[in-house]
Amino acid sequence: MSAQQNCFHCHEPVLTGQQFTLDFEQQNRVFCCAGCHAVADTIIQQGLADYYRFRTEPATKADAMPADLAAELASFDSPDVLADLSISQGEISKIELSISGISCAACAWLIERRLKQLTGLYSISVNSSTQRAMIEWYPGQLKLSQILQQIASLGYQASPFAADQEEQTYKEELKRYLKRLAVSGVLSMQVMMLAIALYFGEWTGIDPEHQDYLRWISMLLTTPVAFYAALPFVTSAWRSIHNRKMNMDVPVSLAIYYTYFASAYATLTESGEVYFESVCMFVFFLQLGKFFEYRARSKARDATSNLLKIMPVTATQLIDGQPQNTSAKRLQVGDLILVKAGETLPADGEVVSGSSSVDESMLTGEYLPISKSVGATVLAGSINHDGVLQVQVTQPLALSRLGQIIALQQDTLNQKPELAEKTDQLAQYFVERLLLIALATFLVWFFWIDASRAFWVTLSVLVATCPCALALATPTAITCSLARLNRKHILIKNNKVLDRLPELQQIVFDKTGTLTQGRFSVHKVHLLQAGLDQNQLLNLIAHVERHSEHPIGKAFLPYLRDTLALSDVQIHIGAGISAMHQGQQIRVGHADFCQAEPVDGAMVYLAINQTVLAAIELQDEVRPEVPALLNALKAKGYQLGLLTGDSSSQAERLASQLGFDWLEKGCSPEQKVTVLQQLAAKQQQKIMMVGDGINDSACFHAADVSVTMQGSTDLAKNQADVLILRNDLSLLTTLLAGGEQAARTIKQNLAWAVGYNGIIIPLAVVGLVSPYVAVLGMSFSSLLVVSNSLRLLKS
Structure with a gap:
């Protein structure tokens, strides 16, 4: 047996023999289909053959260009x-x-x-x-x-x-944070150099006029940081106070401006200590965390914004019976549109004339076309396969199901992590006690101990107990976790995922396009009459299926051999295709259409002159990484379920082959949601759903964590909590491990922040911690939290 050949253009296996070849660089290059052959010929004839010499990845399989x-x-x-x-x-x-x-x-x-x-x-x-x-x-x-x-x-x-307005607004906001980061970063370096000179000057001796000069320069450099770079924290703090609820930005703003004005007072009166470097450093660290957080969100937006490319752009509107090209955005309820075979539906509507089959895989995740006739509902973004439809618009594009899903994108990208919310609650409790402690410290020192030290002891309490570490504990760990997972081709779109990953007990998978590759191929041919040639029959079916846009028809394209003359080809929506060949009637389609007795597992039948000759089983290949992944998940103690809309026996075979704990097949999107809800209510378990279509999007909302992959439909990528940026399902184990590491790091950071404050507060209150030592303690505490979070980037 000769070695298998791969297509020169896309590197997929060649199943057509030497039917498509091309001479290039004194070698006979073989192609898998007419599409790849035509593309390669165009590239070479245009003098662009260097593409094949310099490319690092195979090209995507090319479909033959339609004549129209x-x-x-x-x-x-x-x-x-x-x-x-x-x-x-x-x-x-x-x-x-x-x-x-x-x-x-x-x-x-x-x-x-x-x-x-x-x-x-x-x-x-x-x-x-x-x-x-x-x-x-x-x-x-x-x-x-x-x-x-x-x-x-x-x-x-x-x-x-078509970039939406929200994305543009988001990018402008990101630029503003970048400017603030630059201001705080550059000026922090300058003020730190001046602070070092002041510290060493106190030990070695420094002239008063030089000391005053360095203090004034430090104050001037710190002013833009305090009143420009720190502005978002002040705005957030004021908003929370106005709503009578203290968040983390309240103590942050209090520490920044208490320290700034205390240092400014010391500079003006030429007495006490200055801590301008603490203000700059604190703002810089916080801005750095904010910037990385926004960058992560920007990547999430970039990964999902290609969803907009499936939005229909043009439409053919019927005005007084005459077709006119118009923008899909301008269609209104009641407009009549014409949708030809191969075109995308530009709006939700109702079929008023014609019949066809429609591909809603971008909405449902299932690849079998759906029959549509007069009175049927069609959805924007789906693709018309066979016939010509006249559709009356019931919802314009912006209000269509597709448009509403895209509108959810902004909400998805602006959610706050549950851990951050918990930290805000802790901050509110902490701030209230801190303010009371600071006030009590000032009163006790001013009236009963030493009035001259009251201000500076109170400053030491605020600076030493400033919730820097507490403010940085969660966002830095979350940011580093997001960056680490992004580097490993995993994009977290919903930060609440980091809370839920360690709590998962059930992982539920969709079948088509998730566990399988979503491409049908011929699995087995049942010859129902003696003396038949299998290759000739497959060649005949392939020629008939060439007239259809059905995904099932593509399974037979590799079997195209000798050219056959067909006539009177008719597509019977939802049933099959008929044609005439050499005076004989050919039927290819469902068992009922071909008047055949069903064969277990068969999806396509061939009949000639009402005599059934063959039944063909199709299969959707399992992803090669799936068996090892499922074994690894079982070893970690997860319960595995298979939830699919496929009602055939293939679902049962796949569940048995891969060792799933349970199977629910033939489920509609609503039934899938019911299954997950019942599972969660009955077993009180946290559930992850892994899918690839909008029929899974309802499940995505019902599950605690939802995951999809880059090769899934754009709508699924928009709705899922997690997007795996490579078509490699084994990265699921990396995601689960990353969630556990993130949760562990956050707990460590919070434990240190709370423990540090528990120790330093009593020492500062009794005057044993000078403002200088308080700054060092605060800085060390913050750096320790940041360093602990940065360890996530090394794992």
Whole structure:
């Protein structure tokens, strides 16, 4: 048996023999399909063959370009659509595209080089990490549809990227925090140098005029830190006081400004000590934590913002019976739209004419198309496969199910960790007692012990017991945990996950696209008549299925061999396909459609002249890392469940093969939620749900922790608490371990912060801790907490 060949373009196995070949660098290159062959030929003929020499990752499998692609893309050239998508700058238009299929820097190079050959292109910049391209062109010389068509000819799928207003606002806020961080960081370094000179001057002797000079310079440098960089903490503190609830920013602001004004008073009166470096350092540490937290949220937004690329951009509206291109955003309730085969539904609506099958996998996670006829409900973002539909809009795009899910993104990214909330509660309790202790200390020292020392002893109490460590304990650990998991290709979108991970007992998996790869292939062929040639039958089925957009049909494409002439091809929605070949009627589809007796496990049947010849079992390959992952989870004591919408016997076989503790199959999204709710109520356990579709999104809300992967639907990635940025489910064990480490580090930080204050408060109250020592103690406590959190980055 000859060794298996891999496609030169995408590196997938070649099952078509030598049907698609190309000579390149004096070698015969073999391709898996016509799509990859056409893309490679385009790349080489355009003089861009260096792509194949320099790429570091295989390309994405390329589908053959439809003959009517130019007509489909022409809708992007509508003036109304261009006005919504692009920015006009004189004669030049500017647009940001989202490009799927980019796997390495060579892909970006290839796209840039090819588009630069187009007349009318002003500039192009492709970012391989975000999979986006910024393009400027002259609309009078070059159409947007031509740009998209050229990208498609290279094997990539491009669509306009519409950044929402919330994302823009978020980026502006991130810039403001970066500016404050820069101010506090740069000035902290300057003030620390002056503080060192003052400290050494006290030991070795320093002229009073020099000491005053250094103090004045320190105060001037600290002023921007106190009144600009620390502004967010003051605003938060004032808001909490106004609401009669003290949060962590209250003692933080109190410590900053008490220390600043006390040091300023000492500078003006030329008496006492100054602690400007403590103000700068404290603000810098807090700003650093805030900046890293915002960066983590920014990454979460970047990872989910490509969700917007599946939002329909254009629509064909029927006005007085005539089709007109318009922007999908402008559709209103009651409008009548025309949706052709292969197009995306631009709004939620009801079918008023026609019948077809619709792919709702981006909404449901299941890959079988759903039949739609007059009166059926269709959803924005789903793809029309076979027929032509006339749809009356019931919800505009912004209020559609897809639009509402995208609107939830901002709420998801602005949640506060439960641990941070608990720390705020502790801070409120701590602040109230601290203020009472400081007030009592001042009164006792002023009236009964030594009035001259009352102010400085009180300052020592506030500085020494300043909740720096308490304020940094949770956010630094959370930030480092997020950074560590991000580095390991795991993105935490909901910070509450860090609280819940150590408490999990049940892990529930979806099947299709989660445990399996979501690509159907032929598993077994049952020949129901004697003397049949299996390869000829599969070739016949493949030719029939070429006329369908069904995902099941793609399972037969590798078996295309000799060309067969078919006529009178008809698609029977939800049943199968019929055609004529050499005077014989061919039927491919369900058992009832082919008038066949069901065969256990079979999904597709072939009948010729009402004689059933074959029944084919399809399978969805299990991810290679799944068995080892499940064994590792069992060893850690987790209960494993399989919750799937698949009602076939394959679900039972898979559950038995992988050793799941329980199985629920044939479940609708509502039934999945019920199962999880009953499980949580009956066993009082914390549950993690791992899925890939919007049929799982309801489960995501019912579960304590929800996880999906990069290869899942964009809607699932938007809804899940955790996004694994590689299609490697084994990273689930890394996530669970990271949650345990984060919780352990936070507890250590809080224990130290509380313990330190418990020791230092009595010493400061009785006057045994000078302000200078208090600063060192506070600084050491804060640095210890930060250093302990930084250990997470090394693991």
